[in-house]
Amino acid sequence: MMFLSRVPLNPARAGTKKLLASPQVGHAAVMAAFPPEHTSAAGNGSGRVLWRIDRHDPAIDLYVVSPTEPDFTHIVEQAGWPTTTAWATRKYLSLLDTLTEQQQWHFRLTANPIRSAMDRTADGPLTRGKPSGLTPADQMSWLHRRSDDNGFKLGVCRSPQGEVPDATIIERSTLRFRRGPATITLSTATYEGILEVTDPQKLRGALINGIGRAKGYGCGLLTLAPLA
Structure with a gap:
């Protein structure tokens, strides 16, 4: 099972500025969204945790692919929009299973x-x-x-x-x-x-x-x- 998540980030929050300034901070924040037994950084055939921050002025989004469903409550509270927007997670296999040659x-x-x-x-x-x-x-x-x-x-x-x-x-x-x-x-x-x-x-x-x-x-x- 794989999941794709999007977490909208609030550019005015101090937590967002820390995420943008240090990939080390971003790595720790992303991995904290999973139980310790599911945070192996080693890639394998069943997938690994991957993340990316996208900037579409003025929007900033954190994207995460993971083999375990995440909980981004801490990121939303520190760097997101806790009173209006949480995050969106969907199963990724619906895309992976539809890939064909020449698409x-x-x-x-x-x-x-x-x-x-x-x-x-x-x-x-x-x-x-x-x-x-x-x-x-x-x-x-x-x-x-x-x-x-x-x-x-x-x-x-x-x-x-x-x-x-x-x-x-x-x-x-x-x-x-x-x-x-x-x-x-x-x-x-x-x-x-x-x-x-x-x-x-x-x-x-x-x-x-x-x-x-x-x-x-x-x-x-x-x-x-x-x-x-």
């Missing part, structure tokens, strides 16, 4: 696209270095490289320059936050566009287990919506 969907994904720099010692072989951020063009290439393994391809549209992918990066950000004694730097890109299903089973896996790294920090959640 087209509007998609949204916030990811942590990185590359590992290859370092060469003075007299030794290439070694894998620390992860580094990408340019916008590199971030789009990153998504293209991962699309096939995740069961989709990006849609295309025609332009005077020929066919171009019908997808774009709508937001890029770099956040620095504390995790214990360490300072974490997280670079993200939010993609929107049209995808076409090439392998329903792989796409189901991407929808419930996420894409890329930093899934505990609000990255990796791919969501689909019907084309208008």
